[in-house]
Amino acid sequence: MPAMNAFQIYKLLPQTNCGKCGEANCMAFAVQLLSGKKKLEACTPLFQEPKYADKLKQLQEIFTVTDEVKETGLVFHEDKCTGCGNCVMVCPEDVAASPLIAGGKGSRADGVVFRVENGKAKIIDLTKCRRMGTQKTCRVCEMYCGAGAIEIRSVGG
């Protein structure tokens, strides 16, 4: 999923600023959707009125969490991984876990998101990922994966 901004989401919403979702207007709702604080279901007109069916379908494609995608939206393709360790050294949470990782060395420290094992990166503890919280914009691991093995299938960022 490509990175989307709030305005692109706004275009797919009813744009009536009805306020049924509890937000002041549709733009504010789009921002809340992106940060994961509101669910798509909160927008009732979108589901009730048939004229939004096309838009609803597109929005659902964007926001539906598939089986392989966890809450962080991080999908890891092990077959593509070359074990270079870019994700380990670049992840802010891994760097915080061990000063060795900050300096570019491998470490067995606990509480890391990634670790390279047997020539492939492995996800150790996804609950530590910043995207679990409200920092949905962090996608450094995807940016620095030269092999394209890490993909973030989520909006935002």
Place this chain on the structure above:
Amino acid sequence: MANFVPTVCVGCGLLCDDIEVKVEGGKIVSTLHTCARGEWTLRRAHSNSRLTSPLIKKNGKLVKVSFEDALSRAAEILSEAERPLLWGWSSASVEAQRLGILLAQRLGGVIDSTSSICHGSSILAGREAGFRTATLGEVKNRADLIVYWGSDPSHSHPRHLSRYTIIPRGIYTQMGYEQKQLVIVDVRKSRTGKVANQILEVEPNKDYELISAMRMVLKGKNIRDKEVAGIPVKVINQVIQTWKTRQFGVIFVGLGLSMSRGKYRNIEVLYKLVQELNDYTRFVAIPMAGHYNMVGFNHVATWLTGHPFGIDASRGNIYSNPGETTGAEIIMRDEFDAMLVLASDPISTMPLPIARKITRKPLVVVDCLETPTTKIADVVLPAAMTGIEVEGTAYRIDSVPIRLKKFLEPPRDCKSDEEILSLLISKIEKLGKK
């Protein structure tokens, strides 16, 4: 994870010293922090194509013999030859390389490492222009501009980016990747290009022109053309302005420069650019050697003979003239009458006309794995893997010597390169040549 042992990886020139291996019952069970390349290198120890016994060619077939017989046959072949060529050496320890050079002197042969078809040209360029370099530790702690010129570390040295260049945080680069700038100069958008801040896509074989243009801009001269080597002059101006203002710049020189048209002249002019940039800021260049001890051979050969590679001892004194006494050229002109290959596979790596000429001469191979070269050899001596089954010393790409560790036992008939060579030398001494 109790019984992981720390070791040094011998997968490429980076010699990563932070990897850990778990061994159970004499086998590698799992590894930590290795890249795909290092993983493959370590797991070769249990490969199906592992050579476990000495072989001699009899009636066109390789048959198993005792180590003593194979050694005698190898000594015979080499001492009968007038000008044997000793080739390979880039994947052997410094100790073995030293004995190799002594063996070449004893035999009156030629010794050359694979650096003559790889990064030897960087050394020649360094002799012409002078060499400004730094260790990788310094690069990690200080560099905020990283240039990969004609090299793609994502393939050749997978952990280069994460261990030493753009990603790690150093003493003076606390912000890590946010503070550093990565520039790729290459003929294509390489895989490393995905994470680069700037890509300069140069036309093939036009690096010399681009570097010369950069030197002109640096000296304040005007370029009248709109573009040089496919890169607009505006971009060249902007690049040089940025490079001048960075704290510490480093250019990693790849085979794209050293083996394209111009060869060592490309690197010579690049080193001059690096020197001139030092008028404004600190700038260094490091060649990206591929094999784990390619740099080691150049060092050993230089302190033993005065020449980095392509050393000819057949005239009674030491002589070296790259292009005349280097391996590929000697084979091409049929100026050898026997060949010893150690830790290399010329049949696969050399062009076909050269490979064909190797097949016509008596061939002794010291290797740990079955390769196309061992299949056509007259004598094969099985070696233990340096850095896995035997200890040794190797030089990292920035010329820092690192002690390799041992964590497995070699198969029964496999001896270290060092031991095989010293036995071979004493055998040849006994035969008493010339």
